Structures are given as structure tokens and as C-alpha cells.
Amino acid sequence: MPDEREFICVTCPVGCSILAKVEGQELIEIRGQACQRGEAFVREELTAPRRMLTTTVRVRGGKLPLVPVRSSAPVPQGLLFALARALRQVELSAPVGDHQPVMLNALDTGIDIVTSRAVEACEGYEEKPGAGT
Amino acid sequence: MRSLTCDVLVIGSGPAGLAAAYEAKKHGAEDVLLLERNDELGGILQQCIHTGFGVREFGEDLSGPEYAWRWIARARSADLRVLSETMVLGVDHSRRVVASSRALGLVEILPRALVLAMGCRERPRGALAIPGSRPAGVFTAGTAQRLVNIEGYMPGERYVILGSGDIGMIMARRLTLEGAQVVAVCEILPYISGLRRNLVQCIRDFDIPLHLCTTVTEVRGRDRVESVIVSRVDEQWRPIAGTRQEIPCDTLLLSVGLVPENELTRMAGATIDPATGGPVVDEGHGTDVPGIFAAGNVVHVYDLVDDVSAAARIAGRSAGRYVRQGAPEAGQRIRLRAGENVRAVVPQILGLAALEEGPVVLQFRARHPVEGPVRAELVMGEGAGARVLLSRRHRYVRPAEMVTMSLPPALAAELAAAGDSARDLAVRIIE
Numbered sequence: 250m251p252d253e254r255e256f257i258c259v260t261c262p263v264g265c266s267i268l269a270k271v272e273g274q275e276l277i278e279i280r281g282q283a284c285q286r287g288e289a290f291v292r293e294e295l296t297a298p299r300r301m302l303t304t305t306v307r308v309r310g311g312k313l314p315l316v317p318v319r320s321s322a323p324v325p326q327g328l329l330f331a332l333a334r335a336l337r338q339v340e341l342s343a344p345v346g347d348h349q350p351v352m353l354n355a356l357d358t359g360i361d362i363v364t365s366r367a368v369e370a371c372e373g374y375e376e377k378p379g380a381g382t
Numbered sequence: 383m384r385s386l387t388c389d390v391l392v393i394g395s396g397p398a399g400l401a402a403a404y405e406a407k408k409h410g411a412e413d414v415l416l417l418e419r420n421d422e423l424g425g426i427l428q429q430c431i432h433t434g435f436g437v438r439e440f441g442e443d444l445s446g447p448e449y450a451w452r453w454i455a456r457a458r459s460a461d462l463r464v465l466s467e468t469m470v471l472g473v474d475h476s477r478r479v480v481a482s483s484r485a486l487g488l489v490e491i492l493p494r495a496l497v498l499a500m501g502c503r504e505r506p507r508g509a510l511a512i513p514g515s516r517p518a519g520v521f522t523a524g525t526a527q528r529l530v531n532i533e534g535y536m537p538g539e540r541y542v543i544l545g546s547g548d549i550g551m552i553m554a555r556r557l558t559l560e561g562a563q564v565v566a567v568c569e570i571l572p573y574i575s576g577l578r579r580n581l582v583q584c585i586r587d588f589d590i591p592l593h594l595c596t597t598v599t600e601v602r603g604r605d606r607v608e609s610v611i612v613s614r615v616d617e618q619w620r621p622i623a624g625t626r627q628e629i630p631c632d633t634l635l636l637s638v639g640l641v642p643e644n645e646l647t648r649m650a651g652a653t654i655d656p657a658t659g660g661p662v663v664d665e666g667h668g669t670d671v672p673g674i675f676a677a678g679n680v681v682h683v684y685d686l687v688d689d690v691s692a693a694a695r696i697a698g699r700s701a702g703r704y705v706r707q708g709a710p711e712a713g714q715r716i717r718l719r720a721g722e723n724v725r726a727v728v729p730q731i732l733g734l735a736a737l738e739e740g741p742v743v744l745q746f747r748a749r750h751p752v753e754g755p756v757r758a759e760l761v762m763g764e765g766a767g768a769r770v771l772l773s774r775r776h777r778y779v780r781p782a783e784m785v786t787m788s789l790p791p792a793l794a795a796e797l798a799a800a801g802d803s804a805r806d807l808a809v810r811i812i813e
Binding site: 259260262303315317326 | 434451577783
């Protein structure tokens with residue numbers, strides 16, 4: 250017996266309500282999506298849901314104490330916590346560039362974590378050996 | 383006091399100010415000056431580190447800072463003058479602006495046109511009258527967002543969030559990812575007040591309990607929040623006896639709505655629409671004070687930053703044109719009213735001469751949601767005798783999602799022919 254399940258598409262701000270008939274992980278019938286991305290979204294939700302990850306990492310010697318970072322593409326939903334935890338251990342040194350790689354192939358997802366903006370170095374800040382611990 | 387002049391002065395460099403300044407420059411204003419209170423441009427976008435911005439404007443899914451920096455780069459390429467760390471203290475109806483600037487001290491600015499782009503503010507605890515004590519640990523969601531995303535502090539460990547606005551839902555996810563516990567999101571309405579995709583990716587994804595028709599009726603704690611009491615409410619938002627429930631927590635976040643920031647607009651003498659909280663504007667987003675325009679969230683609060691940029695472009699274009707040509711030929715002007723199931727309409731004033739030149743987009747919100755086919759209509763007159771001028775189908779309407787309707791230039795002739803009866807135009811949403 251196919252199940253009737255409701256999905257809210259997160260691909261764009263419209264947030265279509267999509268009704269899908271599914272059997273296990275197989276999509277039998279689908280309605281309610283305003284565009285083709287809706288069907289792709291439901292297929293992915295049934296098998297391996299993905300979400301964009303955004304968080305911050307610490308910056309040493311910067312005008313700001315943190316720099317926002319993002320995944321370059323949506324990552325497997327089940328890895329969000331592990332990735333956020335791993336990124337809490339990272340510290341960058343200012344100056345930090347825009348779109349600077351923070352973690353390449355993060356947790357073997359094939360997806361990179363990159364900065365979302367630049368952070369300038371603080372004037373008068375000098376990196377000393379052994380400092381910043 | 384130093385005195386400066388410029389063609390167009392823009393107050394605020396958030397998404398609205400950046401787009402308005404850029405567009406004013408492109409449309410004929412040679413000397414555009416952008417004022418910003420903070421030490422960097424971009425406004426609130428810098429703390430909105432999540433993605434979801436820019437799909438319409440750039441065709442990409444950008445984070446808030448990325449969206450801001452794209453616009454800052456545009457502003458730089460357009461050779462705008464920027465004065466940051468400068469706060470405007472006063473404006474009058476002749477567009478004389480007095481500001482306090484780190485670089486210039488007290489400064490007077492006399493622009494030929496002025497664009498107001500101060501954005502909006504969060505509704506604070508004081509506006510809600512929640513009984514109880516006054517301990518530390520009560521924040522607006524946006525303040526918590528700044529602390530977590532920019533300053534690097536966690537304001538608490540165990541959170542209750544009141545209100546299901548987008549910032550509140552986004553903070554629920556953010557705090558959970560940072561290892562905190564969000565034990566409840568309470569919404570007084572029977573539906574969420576933010577976007578539905580945030581319900582999925584911020585609340586359901588993380589199994590955060592969402593309580594609809596529920597509000598916080600008491601805050602407990604002496605020095606720090608120790609718990610909140612939540613109660614279910616009836617249709618009139620009155621707490622229902624016997625439904626009180628105590629939830630231990632150390633922090634209460636408020637995500638209970640945004641209000642356009644119009645202290646300067648009032649000083650300038652512009653008429654405020656009580657329904658939007660922003661100035662009454664015409665189709666060019668001009669206020670009723672000559673040469674003063676309003677861009678983005680100061681007019682009414684938008685759902686999406688891309689729409690803020692688009693609206694601000696209209697204001698910037700009008701300001702550029704005002705500098706070049708002076709006030710446009712007004713022609714017949716029509717007041718637009720909010721009809722059935724419509725909260726407010728922007729623009730409130732429609733000039734027929736402008737409509738002849740090109741389409742005008744009306745923006746409005748439903749008062750209550752309808753989850754089924756509806757029609758948004760532009761009607762002349764009232765009741766059974768109302769004449770429907772335009773009718774557009776929608777699959778649903780929700781208060782959290784702005785509805786738009788594009789008026790075609792051909793409508794101008796029809797409205798002109800209707801003469802005085804065209805003075806009663808309303809927008810309504812019917813099933």
C-alpha cells in the first residue's frame with residue numbers, strides 16, 4: 250500500500266505543499282509542486298535529505314572575532330551536527346579572505362566549507378609564536 | 383558645524399539603502415552620499431549568516447553577508463560617497479539633515495533629494511506586556527543572532543522562543559547546532575508567522591517542539607530567567623484557564639514581529655499609514671513631503687531581501703529623477719484602500735500619469751490565511767455594486783507571504799475615464 254505523505258519544499262521561499270504517494274523510498278505520484286525542483290526535492294527527501302550548513306568559525310587577530318562560513322553545496326542532513334562540531338575546533342588567522350576554504354572535502358562529503366565574507370586583520374596585532382592559545 | 387550638499391542623500395546602508403543609492407546614481411544623480419551608523423555597510427545582513435538570499439536578485443542561493451558584499455561591490459563600482467559611523471539626529475521637511483559623524487563631527491547635509499532607508503526594528507518585550515519578574519535572559523531573536531553570529535557569545539543554554547517569525551525559527555536552528563537546547567517555540571496564532579520552509583529546515587528537522595495557539599504568560603526568576611509559564615489561548619488570544627504549564631529555561635527569545643523604523647520620517651513631517659507603520663507612498667515610493675523617498679522595510683516589512691532591493695530600486699530611481707527633472711507631473715492621483723482580507727496596500731497612492739508610463743506593482747498581505755484557491759482583486763466602489771477591474775488567481779494566501787499584483791498601463795485610461803468614481807479603489811482577497 251502506498252503512503253500519502255506531505256512535504257514542504259525548502260528549495261525556494263514559496264514553500265510549496267507537495268502531496269506524494271510513496272511506497273518505501275519509491276515515489277509513485279506527486280502533486281502540488283509549482284516547479285520541477287519540487288519533484289527533485291521530494292526524491293531527495295525520500296532517499297538522502299540534504300541541507301545547507303551555515304555557521305561561524307573563530308578568527309585570531311581579526312577586526313571581528315568570528316567569520317561566517319557556509320557549505321558550498323547542501324550536505325547530508327545527518328552530518329549537520331558533526332560538521333558544526335568540527336568547525337567549532339577551527340581557528341583562522343586574520344586577514345581572512347572572502348570564499349577562503351575552511352575545510353576541504355568536509356567529513357568526506359566532497360563538499361567544501363568556505364568563508365562567507367572577509368575579515369580584516371586588527372591594526373597593531375602581531376602574530377607571536379605560542380600566542381593565541 | 384560643517385555643511386555638505388549632494389544630489390541624493392541615502393540614510394542607512396542595509397539592502398535598501400545600497401540598492402537605492404546605486405539606482406539613484408544610475409538614474410541621473412551625480413553626487414550620491416550614503417550614510418551608515420555602523421562602521422561597515424550592509425546593515426542587518428551581516429548577522430544573517432544563513433543562506434536563502436539572492437535567488438531573485440543574483441540567481442544564486444547566498445548567505446546574508448555574501449548578499450551584502452555583492453551590493454557593497456556594486457556601490458563601490460558606482461563611485462558613491464560613503465560616510466560610515468555617522469548617525470542622523472534630525473531631518474526636517476526641507477530635507478535638512480543633521481548628523482553626528484566620527485570623521486566630521488556634527489554635520490549638516492542639504493541634499494536635493496533624500497531617501498529614507500532605516501529599515502525596521504524588532505518588537506521588544508515592553509510591547510507585549512508579559513507579566514512576571516524582570517530577570518536577565520530575555521532577548522529579542524535578532525539580539526541573540528548578533529551575539530551568536532558576530533560577537534561570539536551564547537546568551538544561554540536552554541531556550542524558549544516566543545513567536546514563530548523567521549528570525550526566531552532561524553535562531554532555533556542556529557542555537558541547536560551550537561549545542562544549546564531549544565525546548566519550545568510558542569506561537570499565539572494558529573499558524574506560524576514566518577516562511578514555511580523555515581518550519582521544515584529550522585524546526586521539524588531538529589524535532590523542536592512547536593506549540594501553536596500558545597503564549598508565554600509569565601516570566602519567572604530573580605537574577606536570571608529560571609522558567610516561563612506558557613498557556614494555551616482562545617480565538618481572542620486570551621489565556622485559557624487550567625492550561626498553564628511551567629517550562630524550565632534560562633533564556634527567553636522574542637520573535638514577535640518587526641516594525642518599520644520611522645522616527646526620522648515623522649520628524650520630516652511625512653504622513654504615516656497606521657496599517658503599515660511606514661510612510662504613505664506613491665508608486666515611485668515618494669512620501670507626501672516633496673523630494674523625500676522611502677526605500678524597503680521603512681515602508682512596510684518585506685519577507686525577502688530580494689524584494690527589499692527591488693522596492694529600494696524604485697525609490698532610488700525616483701530620487702534620481704527628482705534631482706534631474708524635479709517633481710513629475712502628478713496627473714490624477716488615486717488612493718488605494720485595503721478591502722476584504724487585506725491588511726494594507728503599498729503604494730497607497732497611485733498616480734495615473736506614472737501608470738501610463740509603465741506597470742505598477744501593488745504589494746499587500748492577507749489578514750488571515752486561506753489554504754485553497756483565492757482571487758486577489760482590484761475593485762472600484764463597494765458592496766454588490768463593486769466593479770472588478772483586475773482579478774488574479776492564487777493557490778493560497780498566507781499573512782507571512784506578501785501578495786503582489788501588477789497593474790498594466792492600459793488600466794490608466796480606464797481609471798481616467800471613470801473620473802471621480804475611480805477615487806474609491808480597493809484591493810481585496812476573496813475565496
